[in-house]
Amino acid sequence: MIIDSHVHLWLRDHLPNNMVRAYLEPLQMLKDVMDWEVDIDKVWPEYGVTVSKLLEMLAAGPVDMAVALPIDFNLVEQARIGVEEYNSWIFESCAPYPDKIIPFIGVDPQRGESALKMLDRFTSRYNARGVKLYPSTGWYPNEERMRSFYERVDDLGLTIVTHAGAAWTSLEEKFSEPRYWAEVLDRYPDTNIVIAHLGGKWRSQAFELCQKYPNCYADCSALQGWLPSDPDTALSRLREIAEKIPDKVSFGTDFPLFELSYVSSMWLDFVKQQPWADEATKAKLLGENMRRVLGL
Numbered sequence: 089m090i091i092d093s094h095v096h097l098w099l100r101d102h103l104p105n106n107m108v109r110a111y112l113e114p115l116q117m118l119k120d121v122m123d124w125e126v127d128i129d130k131v132w133p134e135y136g137v138t139v140s141k142l143l144e145m146l147a148a149g150p151v152d153m154a155v156a157l158p159i160d161f162n163l164v165e166q167a168r169i170g171v172e173e174y175n176s177w178i179f180e181s182c183a184p185y186p187d188k189i190i191p192f193i194g195v196d197p198q199r200g201e202s203a204l205k206m207l208d209r210f211t212s213r214y215n216a217r218g219v220k221l222y223p224s225t226g227w228y229p230n231e232e233r234m235r236s237f238y239e240r241v242d243d244l245g246l247t248i249v250t251h252a253g254a255a256w257t258s259l260e261e262k263f264s265e266p267r268y269w270a271e272v273l274d275r276y277p278d279t280n281i282v283i284a285h286l287g288g289k290w291r292s293q294a295f296e297l298c299q300k301y302p303n304c305y306a307d308c309s310a311l312q313g314w315l316p317s318d319p320d321t322a323l324s325r326l327r328e329i330a331e332k333i334p335d336k337v338s339f340g341t342d343f344p345l346f347e348l349s350y351v352s353s354m355w356l357d358f359v360k361q362q363p364w365a366d367e368a369t370k371a372k373l374l375g376e377n378m379r380r381v382l383g384l
């Protein structure tokens with residue numbers, strides 16, 4: 089079974105303007121080459137990512153299942169549509185495809201009591217399995233004020249996927265170093281925490297945490313960003329995974345963010361075909377590890 093453990097679904101109005109600008113940056117760079125005008129209000133609506141677009145991507149893979157991750161940027165900059173409504177849209181649109189898409193909750197724990205209510209609501213109504221967190225909105229994962237949030241996540245049996253590595257615009261990178269998760273991993277051994285993007289430039293921290301804590305995992309989404317210019321780097325990262333933490337990392341695409349530079353099915357083919365590990369190890373990355381994380 090192949091699982092894409094990191095995809096996004098959203099409409100233009102679910103994202104603050106600055107995030108749309110950031111996501112369009114790769115397009116801006118192509119502006120002269122492709123001779124097109126990059127306008128956030130004109131271009132982005134075409135990239136609104138609905139379930140049907142995601143299903144197309146999965147069919148092209150082919151990929152069996154995907155984990156859909158909404159993100160709550162709204163405390164940094166308000167989107168036109170609020171975060172509760174965004175989450176409801178995700179869960180409602182994924183509901184007809186329980187065997188294909190696993191939606192997570194996207195909420196900023198800095199919301200305090202209302203964040204806890206969202207965890208409760210989406211877990212009881214939709215049987216949510218996890219929550220996507222984005223520390224770069226302004227919090228360190230090991231802050232004491234986050235304690236009640238983790239307690240609730242732990243009580244509800246949710247999996248955490250956290251952004252790690254680079255952050256843009258008004259989001260701050262200093263919060264997204266994986267090492268700040270150590271205390272949380274230690275205090276909640278029953279809560280699985282997945283560090284996205286292998287921790288980005290802090291991948292040595294992600295490797296260390298995965299080696300030390302049985303409940304720590306990672307995904308390799310965004311690694312395909314290397315493929316157009318420097319495929320050897322992507323290959324050496326995969327080899328590092330196979331060598332150091334073959335049971336901990338799961339495949340991911342960060343769909344739709346790389347579709348224009350390197351479509352998801354090509355990234356999947358690269359992982360399947362390149363000689364970075366034996367078939368058994370590849371199968372772990374491609375699905376088995378995430379299946380274990382989610383208890384499927």
Ligand SMILES: [Zn+2]
Pocket residue numbers: 094096342
């Ligand atoms: Zn992502």
